[in-house]
Amino acid sequence: MTEYDSGYKHLFSHAEMVQDLLLGFVHEAWVAQLDFSSLEKVNGSYVTDDLKDRSDDVIWRVRWGDNWLYVYLLLEFQSTVDGWMAVRMTAYTMLLYQDLIKSGQVKSGEPLPPVLPVVLYNGKPAWNAAQDVAALIAPVPGGLERYRPSMRYLLIDEVRHDDAQLESMRNLVAALFRLEKSRSVKEIRSALACLIDWLKAPEQSSLRRAFTVMLGRVLIPKRVPGQTVPEMRDLQEVETMLAETVREWTQQWEEKGLQKGLQQGLQQGRQEGRQEGRQEGRQEGRQEGRQEGEAAILMRLLQRRFGVVPEWVQEKISQADSNALEAWSLRILDAQSLEEIFATRM
8 A cells, every 4th residue: 555545545534524525515405304423433354255345445334213224435546447446345335235234233134334435535546437337338138237236336537627606615625625736835835734633632632643644645745756855743843844834845846747748838939940850841930830829838938937928038049040049948947137148158
């Protein structure tokens, strides 16, 4: 298990997180009937016949009237969509039922408890896999369809949740999603301020610590690769550290953004040049198109770094060849002024 997986599992090993997940992201009437004071974590160590351990999954149960409702939470951290997820969730739920029967928690003649299978997904591609195992089974002739299994899982795709909606919620899971989606130190500090405010009670010290570890070991290092993040013991220490280093890290993020924009811009300029050259069918057209594309990208980068670009710079750019444009573009990351970028170097 990676530190990322471990951090999420630790967070969702707290009843407050499971409660906020259900209240904030399961928009169904029956949720209001749950007795959240009865939330109880269940042993999730199930071994199938082929010895594949499912101990990494998080399982809770909560009272729903006189009965238990089980919440099977699968934390799915992957860059691609799993087309067979419906089959996996069906199998895991059956393993849970099998364990309840074997352990005697459900006796012969008693109904099996309802289970809510939840897939918590944070990948970049939009989830497009079937959410009911029935959709994965080939169509069958009349009468045979009654034997086709059907079981759905609930998908919570955190990346697709609206930023403004998440910010309006007093919800621990919404704050976690905001941290996951953050693109700047400012956004991290905004979500962090909510957590500090909401997790003041002494009995919440374990959850505060879980968020602190997740921020210090996973979320912040992911935003500033190569930056040393000190070990922190509490959320307030995280806030203090961010306040002291916000200027330095923001500059690093901006430089990385400029560098990425520069690389994309140069590539785009060359592509534009090649395309125009092919259309005109002449070498002169390719060169002209390439230079125009590179000049346009250089102007945008200069405007982003220094603001308004004076006329003398525009004139230099309009008269420059492709080699000069590329050389000036590469100086943007280190130069402190326009004069330094366009100074003649021997």
